[in-house]
Amino acid sequence: MNKESPTLPPMGTFGFLRYTWRQLTSMKTALILLFLLAIASVPGSIFPQRGNNPLLVNEWIAESPTFGPIFDAIGFFDVYSAPWFAAVYLLLFISLIGCVLPRTKVHWRAMFAPPPPAPRNLLRLPESMAFEVGAPANEVLARGRRYFSARRWRLLEADNSISAEKGFLRETGNLLFHFSLILILVAIAVGGLFGWKGNVIVREGQGFSNTLTQYDAWGGGRFTGASRLSPFSFALDNFKVDFDRSEAQRGAPSLFEADVTFRRAPGARVETARIEVNTPLEIDGAKVFLVGHGYAPHFIVRDLGGAVVFDDSVVFLPQDGNFTSTGVLKIPDSEPPLGIEGIFVPTVASNNLRGPISTFPGPDDPAVFMSAWRGDMGLDAGAPQSVYRLDTAAMEQIGIRALRPGQVWTLEDGSGSIELTGFERWASFQIAFDPGKEMALLGAILAMTGLMLSLFVRRRRVWIAVASTPEGVTVVEVAGLARIESADLPGELELIRAAVSDLSHTPSGKTVIDSTVVKE
Amino acid sequence: MNATDLAGASNAAVYASMSTLSVAMIAFAISFASGRRRTQQAQTQLPVFASIGSTAVLTRPEPKVPAEAEAGRIFANVGMSLTWLGFVLLFVGVVLRGVWAGRVPWGNMYEFSITSALGILGAFLIVSLRRDVRWLGLFIVIPTLLTLGLAVTVLYTEAAQLVPALKSYWLIIHVSAAIICSGAFTLAAATAGLSLVQSRSERRGRSVLAKVPSADKLRTLTYRVLAFAFPLWTFAVVAGAIWAENAWGRYWGWDPKETWAFITWVIYAAYLHARSTVGWRGDRASWVAIAGWGAFIINYFGVNIFINSLHSYSGV
Ligand code: HEM
Numbered sequence: 001m002n003k004e005s006p007t008l009p010p011m012g013t014f015g016f017l018r019y020t021w022r023q024l025t026s027m028k029t030a031l032i033l034l035f036l037l038a039i040a041s042v043p044g045s046i047f048p049q050r051g052n053n054p055l056l057v058n059e060w061i062a063e064s065p066t067f068g069p070i071f072d073a074i075g076f077f078d079v080y081s082a083p084w085f086a087a088v089y090l091l092l093f094i095s096l097i098g099c100v101l102p103r104t105k106v107h108w109r110a111m112f113a114p115p116p117p118a119p120r121n122l123l124r125l126p127e128s129m130a131f132e133v134g135a136p137a138n139e140v141l142a143r144g145r146r147y148f149s150a151r152r153w154r155l156l157e158a159d160n161s162i163s164a165e166k167g168f169l170r171e172t173g174n175l176l177f178h179f180s181l182i183l184i185l186v187a188i189a190v191g192g193l194f195g196w197k198g199n200v201i202v203r204e205g206q207g208f209s210n211t212l213t214q215y216d217a218w219g220g221g222r223f224t225g226a227s228r229l230s231p232f233s234f235a236l237d238n239f240k241v242d243f244d245r246s247e248a249q250r251g252a253p254s255l256f257e258a259d260v261t262f263r264r265a266p267g268a269r270v271e272t273a274r275i276e277v278n279t280p281l282e283i284d285g286a287k288v289f290l291v292g293h294g295y296a297p298h299f300i301v302r303d304l305g306g307a308v309v310f311d312d313s314v315v316f317l318p319q320d321g322n323f324t325s326t327g328v329l330k331i332p333d334s335e336p337p338l339g340i341e342g343i344f345v346p347t348v349a350s351n352n353l354r355g356p357i358s359t360f361p362g363p364d365d366p367a368v369f370m371s372a373w374r375g376d377m378g379l380d381a382g383a384p385q386s387v388y389r390l391d392t393a394a395m396e397q398i399g400i401r402a403l404r405p406g407q408v409w410t411l412e413d414g415s416g417s418i419e420l421t422g423f424e425r426w427a428s429f430q431i432a433f434d435p436g437k438e439m440a441l442l443g444a445i446l447a448m449t450g451l452m453l454s455l456f457v458r459r460r461r462v463w464i465a466v467a468s469t470p471e472g473v474t475v476v477e478v479a480g481l482a483r484i485e486s487a488d489l490p491g492e493l494e495l496i497r498a499a500v501s502d503l504s505h506t507p508s509g510k511t512v513i514d515s516t517v518v519k520e
Numbered sequence: 521m522n523a524t525d526l527a528g529a530s531n532a533a534v535y536a537s538m539s540t541l542s543v544a545m546i547a548f549a550i551s552f553a554s555g556r557r558r559t560q561q562a563q564t565q566l567p568v569f570a571s572i573g574s575t576a577v578l579t580r581p582e583p584k585v586p587a588e589a590e591a592g593r594i595f596a597n598v599g600m601s602l603t604w605l606g607f608v609l610l611f612v613g614v615v616l617r618g619v620w621a622g623r624v625p626w627g628n629m630y631e632f633s634i635t636s637a638l639g640i641l642g643a644f645l646i647v648s649l650r651r652d653v654r655w656l657g658l659f660i661v662i663p664t665l666l667t668l669g670l671a672v673t674v675l676y677t678e679a680a681q682l683v684p685a686l687k688s689y690w691l692i693i694h695v696s697a698a699i700i701c702s703g704a705f706t707l708a709a710a711t712a713g714l715s716l717v718q719s720r721s722e723r724r725g726r727s728v729l730a731k732v733p734s735a736d737k738l739r740t741l742t743y744r745v746l747a748f749a750f751p752l753w754t755f756a757v758v759a760g761a762i763w764a765e766n767a768w769g770r771y772w773g774w775d776p777k778e779t780w781a782f783i784t785w786v787i788y789a790a791y792l793h794a795r796s797t798v799g800w801r802g803d804r805a806s807w808v809a810i811a812g813w814g815a816f817i818i819n820y821f822g823v824n825i826f827i828n829s830l831h832s833y834s835g836v
Pocket of ligand 1: 026027095099100173177454455788789792796
């Protein structure tokens with residue numbers, strides 16, 4: 001062997017590529033990439049992520065104008081889709097494939113190869129022993145063979161030795177585990193490319209049909225067309241929610257369920273279902289999850305002459321755990337246009353000093369605090385406007401007022417009146433379709449199976465060698481090798497010794513040389 | 521028994537367990553300290569224990585155990601017995617808490633913490649049935665007491681109903697696996713830490729911790745515990761993903777809690793790799809095992825308390 005060869009890589013383009021590939025698929029690289037993956041995941045748990053909470057991200061950036069845009073540029077708000085994050089896990093998986101494929105080939109060959117013949121001096125191995133048996137050599141070997149065959153070891157027999165090997169499932173399990181990781185990655189990719197996810201708010205008594213225009217928010221993978229949306233529809237018939245009144249967890253939700261009627265397709269039979277937090281409704285592979293709820297106060301707006309210009313409930317969005325909720329009522333058709341900003345409070349604070357803030361999420365004492373505006377609300381400007389925000393830049397405030405259900409506010413400028421008739425509830429649903437999730441589950445199950453095999457199966461080799469002495473006894477040497485400490489080889493060797501010795505025939509009946517003696 | 525009685529009984533059992541464990545800690549500490557000075561002849565200092573010790577020598581055919589080491593062993597045995605007692609008391613406390621709340625006692629951080637403390641003790645006691653790990657007692661009782669101390673002071677909450685997201689049998693599966701892992705990870709971190717101390721003193725040629733096995737043995741023990749805990753943690757994460765799919769419509773969403781579970785998993789995977797990488801086998805692998813435990817603890821305390829997460833059920 002040339003002395004420099006281990007340190008100097010063979011050069012030339014091909015040599016260099018091969019060198020790089022070897023480095024990439026080495027165990028040390030895998031280790032470092034695993035560390036990198038762990039470190040790269042951290043920022044995503046510290047900074048808000050667009051995928052989970054886009055509003056919080058905008059707030060964060062708005063609050064720190066210097067660092068916000070920098071962090072944004074390096075992807076700290078989209079860590080798990082950032083190129084550097086992808087680079088780490090893709091490199092890891094390339095390394096994984098480059099590592100696992102050759103190992104599969106080696107393992108495949110090894111599975112059909114006989115165990116290696118016995119080394120010449122068995123007692124040199126760290127775990128070994130020698131002893132005398134009264135039976136002839138071939139009888140000892142036969143007993144050894146029976147021992148191994150009964151336990152399904154793989155055997156190689158020679159004239160005066162046996163090689164035996166067991167525990168191939170360890171490596172099989174290890175390979176299965178690593179391949180399953182690839183399967184999980186593919187499943188995630190399939191879900192990302194072909195899946196979709198949308199959110200919609202449905203008021204009690206209202207319905208939803210599964211088309212893009214009906215969603216409040218919708219996101220799909222590159223290969224998801226709107227055509228992939230199955231044509232189901234459902235209506236929220238009844239929504240029940242209850243809150244804890246105990247002192248310790250006052251206000252924590254204790255019940256949360258939505259009764260719906262649905263059709264799998266227009267014209268199909270009507271079915272009913274109850275959707276709860278841990279029990280979504282599944283239709284055509286898409287799942288409908290109950291994710292949130294809130295209040296929708298009901299208003300009747302009349303004009304100067306008393307004619308009704310608006311009569312409906314309006315979705316208000318909760319702002320805190322006690323469901324202090326904000327919303328907007330827009331009546332662009334009245335003359336001049338009327339806009340109302342409101343805060344719905346399900347339970348008014350008894351000391352009204354804190355302003356419109358709720359003290360309990362349940363509707364114990366509901367009220368709406370309103371501020372009415374007239375003027376141009378900017379709807380004609382063409383830019384799409386949020387239904388939850390009123391652009392008051394060009395409007396004039398005409399008054400503020402708090403209403404309890406049943407109360408009427410006659411507007412100060414005499415242009416009409418607003419009545420709060422009561423409130424309804426709404427529920428928000430997330431509807432998700434992930435065609436990769438079964439594959440991911442399969443991958444996870446296979447990975448766990450492989451992992452257990454790989455960690456709990458003991459792989460070991462054992463050799464038995466015999467030699468007859470002139471006195472008519474047989475000297476037996478037994479030795480073993482295992483790659484892990486937990487293999488308990490000494491115990492195994494003891495079992496083999498017991499199996500091949502027939503103690504009644506042993507002249508001296510005692511061990512001649514013991515492994516520990518040999519080593520010392 | 522009415523609800524207040526149950527609450528009082530549960531708390532009393534937890535406090536009794538803490539007192540018992542504190543005494544166990546002192547016993548382990550004395551035992552540990554006596555092992556350090558094994559070379560000094562100290563028979564005259566501790567005549568009482570020497571005489572008690574001599575009876576033990578009679579039953580055990582071990583030649584010439586120095587009196588002080590013998591005393592250390594007695595203290596270690598006292599520590600073990602008290603640890604068992606503390607475990608039983610804590611078990612009673614956790615069960616009563618569950619009865620009081622009328623559900624599994626895993627609804628908030630106080631309950632997670634007392635159950636995890638039970639998990640740490642349980643992992644240690646199970647291992648102690650199969651091998652002599654009395655030397656490890658001090659390093660198990662200390663984190664257990666810290667966990668319980670945090671639980672009864674900072675994290676204490678009255679029992680309440682579960683929020684709807686937690687009402688699922690996946691809670692039982694997912695959380696019980698995670699709690700067993702918390703015990704095993706803590707155990708492995710303790711042995712990994714000791715192996716670092718031990719390997720340092722072995723390099724210097726003198727053993728500071730005479731009672732403690734060699735660095736090599738400690739590493740093997742660390743590996744065995746983690747080889748058991750890693751598949752279980754994998755299972756806990758997968759069960760959590762299935763549950764998340766059921767509750768929120770996605771099996772993985774990079775919520776901070778999920779992220780740190782993933783980080784913990786990756787670090788322990790790195791540990792298993794390190795064990796078969798040249799140059800990483802010894803102390804470095806032990807450091808990786810400790811880092812994995814660090815990630816687990818960050819997930820447990822840091823994410824529950826400081827980071828706004830879907831999993832914020834802490835109740836504090
Ligand atoms: C996604 C990244 C990876 C993960 C999560 C991972 C995880 C694991 C785990 C948990 C084990 C221990 C279980 C066992 O002994 O079978 C393991 C073992 C192993 N991995 Fe990986 N691995 C990854 C990538 C790789 C890569 C890139 C290589 C090749 C360089 C590799 C090579 C090995 C080998 C050779 C073993 C067996 C170690 C032994 O015999 O103890 N792994 N891997």
